[in-house]
Amino acid sequence: MEVIGFLAISSLLWLIWQLVRAKQFNRFKQRIEKELKPQVIEAIIAELDESRSELLPNNECHQQASLFYWTQYKSRILHAALTKGVIDKSWLSDTGNLRNAQHLFHIERQYLP
Numbered sequence: 001m002e003v004i005g006f007l008a009i010s011s012l013l014w015l016i017w018q019l020v021r022a023k024q025f026n027r028f029k030q031r032i033e034k035e036l037k038p039q040v041i042e043a044i045i046a047e048l049d050e051s052r053s054e055l056l057p058n059n060e061c062h063q064q065a066s067l068f069y070w071t072q073y074k075s076r077i078l079h080a081a082l083t084k085g086v087i088d089k090s091w092l093s094d095t096g097n098l099r100n101a102q103h104l105f106h107i108e109r110q111y112l113p
Contacts, residue, residue: 028100032074036081043084044070075108 044066048058070080078101081087092098105112 025100028097037077039086040080073111075104
């Protein structure tokens with residue numbers, strides 16, 4: 001009887017821990033959408049403006065297509081933020097979101113460039 005009680009309590013604690021981790025992951029995804037997405041958009045527009053030339057006109061249509069591509073999925077937003085220097089790996093470690101970033105890249109790996 002004690003074994004069944006122990007297993008039940010252990011299972012309940014494990015489920016509670018999984019719920020806490022899921023909530024942390026959802027908050028991380030919301031943070032990407034609220035904080036990083038506007039910064040990534042600014043960085044992309046600035047990069048396209050800087051690289052404008054006769055060969056690469058980077059007109060409004062090209063900017064909209066680039067923004068649509070890079071902001072369509074949260075993993076792409078995070079990838080763009082890392083590659084364009086908006087954030088770095090230490091930001092992920094300092095905020096405690098390194099594991100969440102790895103998990104996001106794993107679940108949305110088919111959307112990464």
